[in-house]
Amino acid sequence: MDLKDYVKTFNFSYDNLKSKCEEDFNSLYELEKEWLGNLEDKVHLLKNVKHQAELNAVIGKLKADDPFTKDDTKILSTFVSKVNTIVRIANRINNFKEETKLDDGSKLELYIFFNSVKNSTDLNSFNYPLNSNLNNFLPHIYSVIKHCQNPSEYPIYYKYWKNIIREVLSKNDDYDSICEFYRTFPEINRHLNFATYLGTIGIQIAKNINSSGIRLTSDSKEYKYLTKDVINIERYNSILDENLNSSHQYFLVGAYWDGSNPSDQTERFLQNGIWENGYDDKFIEEVKKVPVGGRIAIKAAFTREKTKSVMAIKARGIVSKNYDNGKKLEVNWEKNFSPFEVDFSGGYWATIKEVTNEEHVKEIWFPNEKTESKIHAEVIYNYLNNSLSHRKIQSEVLGEEAPARGGGFLAMEILHSYEIQGDKKGILKKTPFNIEYQSATGKYLEALDLLKRNYPEFDISTENNYNMTFPLNTILYGPPGTGKTYNTVLRAAEIIENRKIDSYDEALGIFKANLHGQIEFITFHQNYSYEDFIQGLRPDTENDKELTFERKDGVFKVIADRALKNIIASEQxxxxxxxxxxxxxxxxxxxxxxxxxxxxxxxxxxxxxxxxxxxxxxxxxxxxxxxxxxxxxxxxxxxxxxxxxxxxxxxxxxxxxxxxxxxxxxxxxxxxxxIIQRKNYVIIIDEINRANISRVFGELITLIEPDKRSHGKIPMEAKLPSGDTFIVPSNLYIIGTMNTADKSIALLDIALRRRFEFEPMYPKYSENGLNVNDEAVLKSINESIISDKGHDFQIGHSYFMDSKEDPYDFERRMNVKVIPLLLEYFMNDAKTVAQIVSKALSNTEYNIDEKSWPLRITEKND
The missing domain is CATH 3.30.920 (Metal Transport, Frataxin; Chain A)
Known part of the structure; x- marks a missing residue:
């Protein structure tokens, strides 16, 4: 049963649901009866007595025969600006402002618009000339007006109600269809009963997910579908997360205790029904967070034949007790478990690590279920290596029906998705895999990588392919908050692994595991020097008798020597x-x-x-x-x-x-x-433009050019002041970041500009696949900045994104991050900043308090 089938199992009738889920229904009914009753019964929730009177006057006229007149403009303006406070449909209704310009050149007159809605019977036949923005919000204001006019016939148009009606009840979700369904409910307290009915369905979907057999992780497309297209209410999402976290969390744990006898504690753990953290000062909080019911597996990661990362799964179990001391868990280990290997280990080197990658979960805990990548690999293998036709793959490999005519079945779709053309059928019988791999690009290269991961016989003869697609010297540049430093972690991990990495968590694990080995990370500042970077003299801390100085290599020389030693050893x-x-x-x-x-x-x-x-x-x-x-x-x-x-x-x-x-x-x-394998090394220089580049790099600025490096066309050595010879190796990648808004530092040295490739990183929005909150506000601020100061001073998208370390709060982010940055950009010109922010907040529930200092935003008063 897939997720969409699961949600449809809750297609209960009103009476059936009240009977089956009586406790949840009654509880929700009591909780929501103030907010989801008829709108006319909750006008008192407005704090302002004058506004209450004006809303009641509008509702009274909607119920009466008399039409609205021009004299009613004031109370209608109050209605559209204040009703959202007690309706809770985000900021949609307050867009209908008096004199808003319409597409036909006229201006919106609220009394005419309200009369038109009042006299209509359904939204489908309602025809009123608005503009594209207002048309998007028409169903919302139309539903509120009609609900005030006749609450027993017209419900308010909520996105959540649409979702449940469409995805669970399999009904049309346009407003007129919702009205038709709404009118089938008992007339007494119809609006509240309708809301409680749909809400209780959401509760059941969230709380019963564990018994469905469906495995969800918070980064999966199924989870996003459920939380955005079905139960898109925070309360129900919290119930879902609580249930997922209680029994569907997965952890890989280690059993190797360095220095113990025996080192491998697996047998002891299995005999005693426990797992223990071998450290007194590490992973304490991680162990404490493992829930009862969580699945754990003992792993052993290693390298086979010096290059292939492999991980063995030695045991699996379910946690029955957490001692909450960061050290010990009680575990019901699986009986008669047979150890097996998986062909990934990246990101799982730590003693305990939660597994959130859906395919990794399946391979470790549900190995008999074919993952999507394994199915794709099977199809590609049988086409490229076994020369099977599309239809034979469909029937013999996938075991599914292959139509005699036409296409569109799974095997064809998979091959087409990797852009594998007909001339590639059986290619691996004619061409050695490594030759085909070296010439492959794009999607076809991804297909061959799948073969390497799933069929060991192909994972050969490609180890020395070091033609990275990344340049040796790169600078990521752009305004603050655009992900420059964030992306250096991903880029460094890909260079180290010499492969594409899609998971940032995996990249971060690789980065941490190789920091101070194959990776170094430094931040330049105004006082950073040649002695810090290349080589200088430092006090001899070993000599207790007299003050002496010894030669000390800087961070760049240390990693360069390390990389050179490796590249030379790999050729021996x-x-x-x-x-x-x-x-x-x-x-x-x-x-x-x-x-x-x-x-x-x-x-x-x-x-x-x-x-x-x-x-x-x-x-x-x-x-x-x-x-x-x-x-x-x-x-x-x-x-x-x-x-x-x-x-x-x-x-x-x-x-x-x-x-x-x-x-x-x-x-x-x-x-x-x-055999010493050639490795790649990376040095990341954050804020590279904040130091005096000529002073820091000195004579080595020439040596970083690709053709001047150890294995370039014209390798060059330099003699350092100490007399040491120095050459920059060809397996050392330099990644810099540069904040374009930082104009307190001199312009970047022209010599550095010639030797680096510059990759722009400017603000992104939802169309780039990111989940950017309050996108309209960000776009408006950046449009104003571009107009006044240029592209380099924009606000990055990360300021408007959620994170575990800093959960998103719009008001807080604006007040402590965005506005202070704007004030810095505009030299504390409060008037200019206030204008930029006010414009961006025009369609929100916030405005800027220009009387406060520093400037800040607050919620609008009723």
Whole structure:
């Protein structure tokens, strides 16, 4: 049963629903009887006594035979501007303002318009010349006027009611059809009973989702359909979310405890019916949030043949108790579970991670159900590799009927969606996959990527395809709030993985996992220097006797050296290298076995002494006698794998000599042959235009050009002031961001402009696929800014978007973010800013309080 079939199961009659759902119906009836009764009975809810009298006068005239006259314009204007307060149809009715210009050149006269509505019998035959904007809102004001005139015949036109009538009851949702259905309900309290009936259906849809067998995630198209096209009321969405979160949350958890014996805790967890967090200071809040009824699976992510990411699912279970201490869960593990592998691991490296990707949920918890991507892969495989026709794929592979004539069936639709033409039938029997892959573009490349992920025999001979579509030097530029920094995370992850990534959560996981390894992130500022970026002198913190200085590499040189080391190693014959565990155990074994009391590690001038090994750390004392110092074993493992020291908060000088000792042990003839794969590295420079570029880059500004890099046509080396030679490697990508509204800094160095590709990032709106709130306000503000100051000073769409960290609140966002930014743009010219904001708020419930300072918006008074 799909979601649309599910909602139709609640197509109950009024009497049937009252009987089946009596408690929910009565509860909602009491809750809504003040707001969803007849409009004439709730005029008292207006705070202003004068406005109450004016609305009652309009309702009285609508019920009487006398027509409205020009003298009634004032009370009619009050009606259209204030009735929304007690009707709650957003800001639609108040668009009908006296003297609004109409398409025929005339101006709206409210008394004539109200008389026309009053004398009409149905909306379909109502014909009144308005304009395109007012025509959009006509059903809403028409329904309110007719409801005031005769509440037992005409309901108010709510979007939610339309949705339920269309999607659940399978009836026409135009206003006249709704009226016809409305008139079938008992006449006493008809409006309230009608509202309660439709509302109770929404409650049932939301609260029974768990028993439907339908799996929803908050980022799925099914969830969006349900919350926007069916139960689009916050109250019902909250009920839905509460039920989804209570039993349909999925989590991947780890069972590897570094340094424990055994390291893999899976067997203990299964025997004791538990899962435990092995950290005392990490993932505490994440574990606390796992609900009873949540599904968890134990995973083990690893790399096969050095390049292919694989994840094994070792156990699955349902949480029966959360101890709420961030450490322990009780779990009913599945009996007779058979471990299996999935071909993705990106984003799931953490000890605990919620799985929200619908296809990943299906592959882990419902592996017998074919995901959409697997179905697509099967169709593509049988066409490109097995030479099957469309119809054979439809009948033999998909097991569905294939019509003898015509097209339009699933197999054809899938192939056409990937733009796979007839000449590609059986192509992989004639052309090696890697050759076909290297020449593929667009949708066809996506099809071949599907084959790589689903058919292991094709995931070969493409590992050295490093022809990235991204330039080596890029600057993302645009006004604030347009997603420049946000997009650097996605871009960096795609460069590191050398593939397209659609999920931002997955990209963020890759970014975090590679930060200070293959990725560095820095922010330029006015005092940023060559010494910070490339190389300089710093005090020697190891020398307690006298003040001396040592050479210190900056962040750019550190990652450049790391990338160069990798690119050179990838071109060398395989080397012998033991695993980290083998090497580390060999090094610390004398201490662990009690043969020695300490292990000396020699530094440049002094030594330090390892005194103990715990599950997670190495304890040591300094020569000066200082104790209580530790190094992380997991950090040391990363350094060993990368053969490079990470800059860890001043501890690099302690890790470096220890790493050298381990590499001496690890690289001997007894180790296994290891092929070093070429990797991509990324340095992100946020706010690149805020520093003195000439001073920061110095002579290296030329070396970042693609043809001057290590593997370019004319590779160039520079000699640093220290005497070190330096070259920029060809596998290091530089991504900068530049705020075009920041004019407090000198114009960007022309030398940098010539060496970077500039990608514009300007405000986007809903037509770009984004969920931008109060879009009309944003567009109006930006139109005014463009007119006065140009495109570079616009307000970015992120200011009007929701996020977990900062839930959207229109009034708050305007007052603490948008208006202060506008005041900065216009040099605290309150009058100009007030004009821009007032214009943008013209069709909203807000206005600007020009008497306050700083300027702020408030809700309009009744």
């Amino acid at each position: 014959p395989p080397i012998a290298k033991k695993t980290f565990e083998e090497t580390f155990n060999e090094f610390v074994n004398p201490l662990v076995e009690g043969e020695v009391e300490e292990i000396e590690v020699k530094m440049k001038k002094v030594s330090y002494f390892i005194t103990a090994i715990t599950n997670k750390s190495i304890e040591f004392r300094k020569t000066s006698g200082g104790t209580g110092h530790t190094l992380s074993i997991s950090t040391l493992r990363k350094m060993y794998d990368a053969e490079s020291v990470l800059d860890i908060q001043g501890l690099s000088s302690y890790y470096s000599p220890l790493l050298d000792e381990l590499l001496k042990i690890g690289k001997d003839s007894s180790g296994k042959k290891e």
